[in-house]
Amino acid sequence: MTTDLPHVVEEPSFGIDRPPRFWGPRFGWPFAASAGVALVSAVMLLVNAFTPVEQVVTVRGIMASKEDFFNDEEVQDLLLKHHIRVEVTNRGSGEVAHEVLDQKTQHYDFAFPSGQPAADLITNERRRRRQYTRTIRLFTSPIVLATYREYAETLVGNDVADRQSGGPGGTLYYTLDMAEFIELGKRGKTWNDIGIGAYRNPRGVSITNGNRVLAHTSGVCRSNSGTTYLGLVAFVDNDHEPAQTEADVDRIAREIQPLITAIGMPESGLWQAYITPEGKSQGPIVVVYEHQFFAYQQSHRHRTGRTDTERVLLYPEQEFQTDPEYISLRPGAGERLGRLLLTDPQLRRRMMELGFRVFDDTDAAGTRRLFDLLVGRGVPRPEERTDYTRAELPELNLLQRLVDAVGRCSQ
Missing domain, CATH: 3.40.190.10 (Periplasmic binding protein-like II)
Structure with missing residues (x-):
């Protein structure tokens, strides 16, 4: 007789997974990195909190x-x-x-x-x-006269200006004989009278301009460029001597008042008008500062790859630094x-x-x-001066008298 072995049913086993190691790759190292960053940030915040910040x-x-x-x-x-x-x-x-x-x-x-x-x-x-x-x-920055090439060349043709360097189509700079320039204004000469018609506008039509040959300023009563140009004209008109007495001032004022033409806009506005396409209608010659022209030409070359050869400078023979x-x-x-x-x-x-x-x-x-x-920067330079004649202003009280008389500032 065979005896069967009893059937043994095993208890089900339950596996308990071990918790992951804290510093293992799945959790610990990323946590440590984040905690380190947070710690550094906290320290920096504390440092900044106690470090004085220089205010603007x-x-x-x-x-x-x-x-x-x-x-x-x-x-x-x-x-x-x-x-x-x-x-x-x-x-x-x-x-x-x-x-x-x-x-x-x-x-x-x-x-x-x-x-x-x-x-x-x-x-x-x-x-x-x-x-x-x-x-x-x-x-x-010296006072200069900004103009356009055809007007500068017209002055050259009348022995009133000389090219500094380059040919008629190249130079950006001219030297102006102030005494001759003033004389044209005194004689009432217009641009038509002295030959501007020999030049043509972009449409191929001869240029006409019946206005007198004068430089336009922003006004002598409030602007330095206007006052300085007035002093320059007075110096040249008075045989290269500043006025010494009130009688000198009154005489000079009567002589040159018709030559000082103010457009009635601030200095910055006068320059901005000059560099617009409509600038010539405001006046073909305007009194500006040298630095404005240099900055403009650098900007123009940077934008276009060339200098603006239409606009040029007239340097008075008698330098007047401002x-x-x-x-x-x-x-x-x-x-x-x-x-x-x-x-x-x-x-x-x-x-x-x-x-x-x-x-x-x-x-x-x-x-x-x-x-x-x-x-x-690719912008031509003006010539070095060989004549160091500098215009002189009269004493301050006499200059103010001249400004008041010519500009009629009290009216």
Whole structure:
């Protein structure tokens, strides 16, 4: 008899998985990395919380035509790197002086008139009053006459101007005989009279212009360029001597008043009109600053690959530099900005890129480095001056009398 073995039914087994190792690849290392980043971030937040952050300081100024420097985006970016933002109120140079001296300067840290007469008026009077005043000379820009090639060539044909270099279709720069130019105005000569009709407009039609041969300014009562040009004309008309007496001023004013034609717009507006296609209708010759032309030609070449050979400059034989002065009106932010403008290499290079002649110890006139920069950017440079005759303004009170008489500023 066979005995069957009993059937054994096994208990079901339950497997219990071991929990993953905390530092294993599925969980631990990613967690550690995230925790490390969080820890570093927390530490940096704590460090920043206890580290003082230098705030951007707003420096407020009142100035004339050189506002284009502070309105330049690259200048603004460079200043922000030094935690400085500049806000500018625009006035004519004469208005800058009057507003400063009328003590309406509670909102201004600095003044920046475009020329020496207004700067002298501010600094002399403030020092007399024992008010805080610090001045810095940063750059200069001569007064020039901007015109169009056919008008410059018409003057050449009348022995009133000479080409500086290049042929009739090449040079951008001419030297103007101011005495002969003034004489054309005194004699009432028009552009038609002196041969502008020999040139044709883009449509092939002879140019006609029955207006007198004059330079147009933005107005002598409020603008430095207008006042400076008036002083230049007075200097040449008075046999290359500044007026010495009130009688001299009154006589000169009567003689030259018809030669000073103001368009009645600010200096910046006059320049902007000149570079538009309609510019010739505003006046074929306008009084501007050299730096405006240089900056324009650099920009034009950058945009188009060539210089604008239609627009050219007339340099008066008697050079007249305009020496704007940065005037700090109170210690603090205004003085700090002035020191930065004087010493920062990037800001000083930008001044040259905007066409200014920048003063330094190796180049007192500021011309050599500027002209080298122009050539390096494909813009022809004007010739070096061989005649260093400089026009002189009369004393400040006599200049103001001349301005009032010619501009009829009190009317």
